Amino acid sequence: MQIRRTGTLFLAGVLTVGMSSGFAFSQAKQDMKNAGTETKDAAKDSGRGISTGTKKAYHKTSEGTETAYGKTKHGTKKAYHKTVKGTKHAVHKVEGKPADSPQ
Secondary structure, rough: OHHHHHHHHHHHHHHHHHHHHEEEEHHHEEEEEEHHHHHHHHHHHHHHHHHHHHHHHHHHHHHHHHHHHHHHHHHHHHHHHHHHHHHHOOOOOOOOOOOOOOO
């Protein structure tokens, strides 16, 4: 009787451990799947963030280039007009003086 009772307890213990380890294996497998999915989602999110940052930098660079172009164009026209004005002033100044006569 004692042996039968010990055998039954041993068999119950083995079944309990076997079932719980099967549950633990199943849980570990699901945890691995979840970790993989979370990693994939994180990679997608960071990719979207990089894409947004790149587009923003592109637009800001484009805007800065257009501003620089406009200011350069304006500065060039201004310099041209000042040069014309200065040249006309110099010509009028020279016209008013008598020509140098050689001695």
